[in-house]
Amino acid sequence: ATEYSSLFTFFGGTGDLAKRKLYPSLFKLYVRGNLGEHFAVLGTARDSWDDAHFRDVVTESIQADQPDADMHAAEVFVKHFYYLAHDVTDKAHYAVMKDLVEKLDKQYETKGNRIFYLSMAPRFFGEVALNLKSEGLLSEDGSSRLVIEKPFGTDFDTAKTLNDQLSGAFTENQIYRIDHYLGKEMVQNIQALRFGNTFVESLWNNRYIDNVQITLSEKLGVEDRAGYYDTAGALRDMVQNHIMQIVSQLAMEQPVAFTDADVRVEKIKALRSLRVYSPAEAAKNFVRGQYGANDTEVDYRDEPNVPKDSANDTFVAGKLLFDNYRWSGVPFYVRTGKRLADKFTRIDVVFKKPLIDIFAFPQSMNTTLAPNVLTIYVEPNSGFSLQLNAKTAGQGFETEPIHLDFQQDVAQKEETPEPYERLLHDTLKGDQTNFASWNEVSYAWTFVDVIQKLWDSETPDFPNYVSGSMGPAASDELLQRDHRSWIYRL
Ligand code: NAD
Known part of the structure; x- marks a missing residue:
């Protein structure tokens, strides 16, 4: 399996989708060898969790999804997980996030590859994307990718407005619109x-x-x-x-x-x-x-x-x-x-x-x-x-x-x-x-x-x-x- 280096940032990292699907799926990629030493996961949401609690939650979500999972591997896996309480509408918070992202990038040698996954209410998508850009979170050396959940707008006009916002920060080939089908x-x-x-x-x-x-x-x-x-x-x-x-x-x-x-x-x-x-x-x-x-x-x-x-x-x-x-x-x-x-x-x-x-x-x-x-x-x-x-x-x-x-x-x-x-x-x-x-x-x-x-x-x-x-x-x-x-x- 090809091993990738990347830093994931999950917005809405305490949410239902993240727990039920995203972390267990990431673990499967880890077990298959697509993630090795050089990856880190930053979970962020409003809840005031710490790293230890976040790692417990991720461990539980893996166990719930894969009862036969190798829990020793899971223990090593969750050591790559970090948590930051963050309100996406508060610009000042992005400076803290930037420092942490840069630190993790160095620590795990993720080569500046960054994946920002927005797993939260769609009304925040545009704002988060623009803030990521304006507050300097997009990578200068590696790749920056934005993954967004559905729904993408509620009609053509709202979809267009959202897309204009996203395009203010990311190019089309950096935007990954999820359709799980x-x-x-x-x-x-x-x-x-x-x-x-x-x-x-x-x-x-x-x-x-x-x-x-x-x-x-x-x-x-x-x-x-x-x-x-x-x-x-x-x-x-x-x-x-x-x-x-x-x-x-x-x-x-x-x-x-x-x-x-x-x-x-x-x-x-x-x-x-x-x-x-x-x-x-x-x-x-x-x-x-x-x-x-x-x-x-x-x-x-x-x-x-x-x-x-x-x-x-x-x-x-x-x-x-x-x-x-x-x-x-x-x-x-x-x-x-x-x-x-x-x-x-x-x-x-x-x-x-x-x-x-x-x-x-x-x-x-x-x-x-x-x-x-x-x-x-x-x-x-x-x-x-x-x-x-x-x-x-x-x-x-x-x-x-x-x-x-x-x-x-x-x-x-x-x-x-x-x-x-x-x-x-x-x-x-x-x-x-x-x-x-x-x-x-x-x-x-x-x-x-x-x-x-x-x-x-x-x-x-x-x-x-x-x-x-x-x-x-x-x-x-x-x-x-x-x-x-x-x-x-x-
Ligand atoms: P959820 O309500 O369980 O989680 C929302 C998350 O956003 C929480 O972690 C919360 O703390 C965080 N949040 C809310 N306001 C915030 C703020 N101002 N700043 C920072 N964080 C904030 O939602 P979910 O069910 O996990 O869904 C997430 C996304 O995935 C949505 O776009 C939804 O449409 C999509 N989706 C979900 C499912 C599913 O099965 N749950 C399926 C398909 C698509």
Whole structure:
């Protein structure tokens, strides 16, 4: 494994994400040998902790995440951790931080490589970035990288304001916008599948593909996140980022090479050819939902901290169209929601049926052939399934759909890094492939804003789907109208 030298500074270092994901992921990188002697971690937040307490918390978070972890290694690992109480809005504090950062840099010989990870409320992102620059925390000899959590704005205008602030301190190639879906094995595997297989890429267009379906289904409800979620909703929380990222990887042209710069160019081109709807088209092509009670679950509006008259969308389904030569006429149907039947993410690529069904001749024109469907399972298990037609054994001549399945086995699964581990590794490496660029973010918001604005102007009739279902009837009707249906149904 390549060993990197860097100093990490985690803002929001006492927060939930840092404890649950970031420190355990960093430890995994350490165990894999990506971090050796020359790294240090500075945790910072408002809480008045000291180094000893911080190290205890990190140790506990490793234990909670990896019960079998080598705790002797963890003991050595946490010696690299330091804590500084700091209010990000108080400029004077940055001078103290600068001294500490420079001291740790020398002590651990991190070569001036600095990673600033903002794991706190987004309203602080811009201010922190600008202060880091103005107070002299950016490295002069090594590399400085800024990692920021989602959400990136709440619409195009707020995203643009945030980006302008970030750009006042960091260049685009120093900014790593986290989209943890991009850290998932199977999302990255889309590229291997498409560009590593002749038969896939040669059929990957509107001559052979009828439609593409993307489902990000969650079983849980809003839990205790109503404060954030009720102001965001499924469209902004899931479609603008994760779904757009998946869609652009499915739709893009072949990159010249598999480098971050080349992949970005193609994703941006794809998003540029995504049709931005008029409000009337948005009303036709997007539907929303909010979950209602079933035997065991309550209405979304009865969840803790949700207003009784909330019009928030906990479900969205929509049809996306690309105006380019490859995809003209091929709808990309997407859906995501909370309190659906199960927790999974899958992509179903539905191929056109043969132009002529010779097996139906001459008795009937009713074809019995099922479409070929290539399913990409993203989670919980990674894998593929290909639906083909084969002859049913026996005297007669009938066909039936069969499935070629590949599921990642347990050994492979253990080798698979967690999304945050992979994304932290990419940040150390300086590889931006799995992060969202500003152009991608801005095109995605431009598309989503029309729909959100339309929805904000109308009062929906909620709740409109039962917990444990696959969403409102309108989601099925969206496809029925096009004489299609969701491949995954209950
Ligand atoms: P959290 O509320 O648990 O933690 C917030 C942190 O910010 C705390 O450490 C707090 O002390 C610190 N903080 C607040 N105000 C401060 C100030 N003025 N100066 C210095 N520090 C201050 O939040 P979280 O759940 O860890 O989320 C962090 C970020 O990650 C957010 O952007 C969130 O949207 C994103 N995120 C979280 C999750 C998750 O699972 N928790 C998932 C995806 C994205």
